[in-house]
Structure formats: structure tokens, C-alpha cells
Amino acid sequence: MMAAGVNSWGLVAGAVVLSLGAGQRTAIYFSMQADPVDYGVWKTGINTAGILTSINGFLGKVAMAGAGAITGVLLSSGGYIANQAQSDGAMLAIKACYLYIPALLIVASMLWIGRFYRLDDQYEQIRADLDAGRRAPSDTSSVAGENHAL
Known part of the structure; x- marks a missing residue:
């Protein structure tokens, strides 16, 4: 392969490193799923955890x-x-499936999350408001003193 050539130990070491990274990605991914649910409850008062989970499962299968x-x-x-x-063409296709395309998609997802994921900037306030039974400060539809139990 490209990174390890015909060195079996290099391939095994690469697979271990890949697995460690994939495990971290999975943990981060599933912990990040709760953040948009909390944001939605904070903004609208509607808990969409079920629909988010089902959409995530469907998109994973797709x-x-x-x-x-x-x-x-x-x-x-x-x-x-x-x-x-x-053949050389088949080896290139194997390398593309095993190395090039996954690397490209990982870098693209890192750039996408780095550019657009902003809930961490305000998550402490969201969590504090939800724990206190409050919604987003811009929400004027709630009655003062009304308890929005979650």
C-alpha cells in the first residue's frame, strides 16, 4: 500500500492508529449529537431527540x-x-478506497465542523438556561415566571 508498501507490520501499525482515531471520532460524534437537541429545546421548547436519532440512523445506512x-x-x-x-489500475482503486477517499473525507469533515459548528461557544449558557427552566433570551413568547419543565 502507499503508506506501508509491502511491510505487514507497517500495515498493522497503520490499522491500529486508524482504529484509535476512529474511536475518538465516534465518541466525539455521538456526544455532539446532544448539543443541537439542547439548542432546539432552548430556542423553541421542542425536544427533537427522537427525530434526530432516527434521521442519523437513516443517513448512516444511506x-x-x-x-x-x-x-x-x-x-x-x-x-x-x-x-x-x-493490475496497476486495480491497485490504484484499492488505494483510493482504503486511503485517499477516507483521508479526503476526514479532512473535509474537519474543515466543515471547524467552520460551521458554533454551539460550543454558547453551550454553557444554553445548559444553564435549560437547567433553570428558561429558554433563549430572544424568546418573548413565554410568560414571565412560567416554568418550562423539560
Whole structure:
């Protein structure tokens, strides 16, 4: 492969590093899911945890199906033939599926989150307001002193 060549130990070490990173990403991803729910409750008073969870599950399945389809198309277009020595095109397709595309998507997601995810800036205030039974300060529809139990 590109990073390890034919060095089996290099491939194993790379897989361990990848797994450690994937574990961290998973933990961060699922902990971040609660933040938009809290923000929605804070802004609207409506708890959308169920719909968020179901949409997340659905999109995960769509992404897995798409990844399988893309992998099949790339391997097929690269000339992959099972149980045979692979051509240069097939090796490039394998490297693209295993290394290039995942690296590109990881960098893109890091840039996207870095650019657009801003709940951390105000999450302490959101949490304090929700714990006190208050909604967003810009909300004028609530009656003064009304307790918005969650």
C-alpha cells in the first residue's frame, strides 16, 4: 500500500492508529449529537431527540450503502479481479478506497465542523438556561415566571 508498501507490520501499525482515531471520532460524534437537541429545546421548547436519532440512523445506512456502491464501481473500473494479481489500475482503486477517499473525507469533515459548528461557544449558557427552566433570551413568547419543565 502507499503508506506501508509491502511491510505487514507497517500495515498493522497503520490499522491500529486508524482504529484509535476512529474511536475518538465516534465518541466525539455521538456526544455532539446532544448539543443541537439542547439548542432546539432552548430556542423553541421542542425536544427533537427522537427525530434526530432516527434521521442519523437513516443517513448512516444511506452512507454505508453509497460507500459500498462507490467501492464496487471504483474496483470494477480499476479492473479488479478476485483471486488474481492486481493490475496497476486495480491497485490504484484499492488505494483510493482504503486511503485517499477516507483521508479526503476526514479532512473535509474537519474543515466543515471547524467552520460551521458554533454551539460550543454558547453551550454553557444554553445548559444553564435549560437547567433553570428558561429558554433563549430572544424568546418573548413565554410568560414571565412560567416554568418550562423539560
